[in-house]
Each structure stands twice: as structure tokens, then as C-alpha cells.
Amino acid sequence: MERFMEVCLFLLLRDGPMHGYGLAEQLIPFGFAPEDLNVSTLYRTLRKMEHEGFVISDWQEGEQGPRKRVYKITTEGEENLEEWIQVLQYRKARIEKVLAVYKEPSKKSFSKVIDEVAT
Amino acid sequence: MERFMEVCLFLLLRDGPMHGYGLAEQLIPFGFAPEDLNVSTLYRTLRKMEHEGFVISDWQEGEQGPRKRVYKITTEGEENLEEWIQVLQYRKARIEKVLAVYKEPSKKSFSKVIDEVAT
DNA sequence: TACTACTATGTGCATGTTGAATATAGTAGT
DNA sequence: ACTACTATATTCAACATGCACATAGTAGTA
Known part of the structure; x- marks a missing residue:
């Protein structure tokens, strides 16, 4: 499932x-239960998406707990999603x-079946 | 399409x-027209399948042209196919x-849409 | 004869995707 | 102090794939 996430x-x-x-x-x-989700892949993928201009991020601080990097999709990202949908339809x-x-039903020919039975 | 071939x-x-x-x-x-088929991958995959015991091969000579390595599926290979079918159904x-x-329709909340229009 | 095309099988190297392990750091509760 | 949870990220290794190249037999043709 290449780049499904x-x-x-x-x-x-x-x-x-x-x-x-x-x-x-x-x-x-989408099939990414905690035990099936690789968080390394998640964060790495988000960084790559931003590097490619498909999302932009901002640090959100002030709330309790560690700061959050909040991602927002760009117009290019929305276009990219539509291309991905085409890819998924083909897959x-x-x-x-x-x-x-x-x-x-198997298309194996009768003669081949005979060969098999003979061995 | 990991290992689809x-x-x-x-x-x-x-x-x-x-x-x-x-x-x-x-x-x-299956979507492997000549321009979409990597023959390296094809031969490499067949060798790997034999190495794993899912197919066996024999050299077929005597015919015109270069000799052919003819592959035959094993019982383990047939079992493996059934597992792959489960994987494909999940995919x-x-x-x-x-x-x-x-x-x-987008689940974007009304307040978020307002935020967007405001920018 | 030399050349080209087609059949046939493979290896070597580089790239891309993913997983496992690890590092860092804030907050809350015991 | 310790543990759990939230939150983000890097490093290294493994795996899958694509591209280029090597090798070799046969058939047709200029």
C-alpha cells in the first residue's frame, strides 16, 4: 500500500x-489502529508533505502539554489529493x-490435468 | 502496489x-503492459519465489531460440496465493x-469555514 | 558476412518507502 | 521521585522497485 497513509x-x-x-x-x-500505525512514518510523511508544498504548518503553543505543529492543506495539496484519488481508483x-x-474456474487445459494425474 | 506482480x-x-x-x-x-512492466523485477521475483519454495523451475531446451526456465507452482505456493488474496481483499x-x-461532503465545521473566509 | 530484431534470463547500482529503536520535552497524577 | 500520557522528530536497517547493462540463441536481410 505504497504511500497510502x-x-x-x-x-x-x-x-x-x-x-x-x-x-x-x-x-x-483507515486501518491505522495504534498497533498498526508507525508514528515515525506519520511525522516523517507530514514533514515531507510540507517540504513539497502540499501542507503548511504552524506551532500552536499556550495549551497544556508540549507544543503542537498544526498542519493545514494548501491548494496544491488539494489538487494532489485529487490525483491520488485517481491512483487509488486504478489500484x-x-x-x-x-x-x-x-x-x-481454473483455465488449466484438460491435457495439463492429465499430465498432472500421471505423475 | 507492494508485491502486486x-x-x-x-x-x-x-x-x-x-x-x-x-x-x-x-x-x-493486470496492468503490466510492456511499457509498465519491469522485466528485471519479473525475473527477480520469480527467482525469489523459487528460493522460498513457492514455485519450482526446470530448463526447457530443444526448442528454437534461447532456453527457457519453466516455473511450476507448488502446494506451498498455492497456499501462499490464498493468503495473498486475503491481503488484497483487505487492501x-x-x-x-x-x-x-x-x-x-466535507465535515469541516461552520466555525472553521468562517475562519477561512475571514483571512 | 554483418547487421538488426526478437526471444530469453539475469546482475549491479541507485532510489524510494517503511519499520524499529531511540531521543527529547511538557504536563498531570500518585 | 516516578509513571503515564501527549507531542515531535532523527537514525539506521530492511525491503521493494526501476534503470542500465550483460549475455546468448535464432531468424531474416542487405
Whole structure:
């Protein structure tokens, strides 16, 4: 699932600014339960997204606890999300193709089956 | 699409033995048109699959042209394919989750929209 | 004969993505 | 003091993939 988390982060940030730790919670319904979430990947991905101009961040201090880096999606980020959606639709189609062929009866020829039984 | 070609190869070999170059042609309907197929990855993957015991190979000579290494799926390989199908079903579900949320109307709160308009 | 195209299999190196472990630091409760 | 929770980030290693290149047989053709 190459860069799947990235798409989920774009999707979550589309609904409003959020900091990394908060995004971690919101990622759960996308298959990133705490035991399946690598927080290193999460923070690293957010930094990369900002470096590419798809999000911008600001430090939010004053609240209790450590300071939060709050990310906000940019126009370029929103465009990038739409490209990612196309990619996901293509991936889905390819997976469905495999699942469909898997469920088909085997196309193994009769002669090949005979060969197999003979061994 | 982490190791997607591997699953396609299992699926094709389920229908009978085949050599790498022949598998390349059969991969086309799975999104591996010649310009999208990396033959290095193809041959490398087949060698790895044999090393793991999921396929076995024999050299087929006598025909015209260079000799062919013909791969045949093993019982372990067939079992591995079934595990891969489970993985693909899970991947498909996660992708569908993202696509569904994407199509939902934005959950951005009214107050956040006001903030945005104010800037 | 030399050249080109197609068939056929592989290796070496570089890049990109991810996971595990670790570091740092603030706050709250016992 | 200690523990737990919140919060962000780096380093190193492993894994997957792409690109370039090497090798070799056969067939057609100029």
C-alpha cells in the first residue's frame, strides 16, 4: 500500500487543520489502529508533505502539554489529493481484476490435468 | 502496489507451468503492459519465489531460440496465493474506505469555514 | 558476412518507502 | 521521585522497485 497513509492525511486535512498526534487518532478507521500505525512514518510523511508544498504548518503553543505543529492543506495539496484519488481508483481496479480471475474456474487445459494425474 | 506482480504470477502459474517471458505477455491484462512492466523485477521475483519454495523451475531446451526456465507452482505456493488474496481483499476495503470518505461532503465545521473566509 | 530484431534470463547500482529503536520535552497524577 | 500520557522528530536497517547493462540463441536481410 505504497504511500497510502499520505492519501489518508490529505483526506483528513481537507476537513480542517490538525496536528500530527491528533491525525494519528483520526487515522484509525483507515486501518491505522495504534498497533498498526508507525508514528515515525506519520511525522516523517507530514514533514515531507510540507517540504513539497502540499501542507503548511504552524506551532500552536499556550495549551497544556508540549507544543503542537498544526498542519493545514494548501491548494496544491488539494489538487494532489485529487490525483491520488485517481491512483487509488486504478489500484482498486487492478486488485479487483486479480480477485475476479482468482474466483474464475481454473483455465488449466484438460491435457495439463492429465499430465498432472500421471505423475 | 507492494508485491502486486508476485500475486499475479501466482495466479497465472495456477493455470499451468510457464516461463518468464511467456508470463510477461500474460501479465498485460493486470496492468503490466510492456511499457509498465519491469522485466528485471519479473525475473527477480520469480527467482525469489523459487528460493522460498513457492514455485519450482526446470530448463526447457530443444526448442528454437534461447532456453527457457519453466516455473511450476507448488502446494506451498498455492497456499501462499490464498493468503495473498486475503491481503488484497483487505487492501481493497481500505481503498474503498478512502474513496467513500472522499465522496462524502466535507465535515469541516461552520466555525472553521468562517475562519477561512475571514483571512 | 554483418547487421538488426526478437526471444530469453539475469546482475549491479541507485532510489524510494517503511519499520524499529531511540531521543527529547511538557504536563498531570500518585 | 516516578509513571503515564501527549507531542515531535532523527537514525539506521530492511525491503521493494526501476534503470542500465550483460549475455546468448535464432531468424531474416542487405
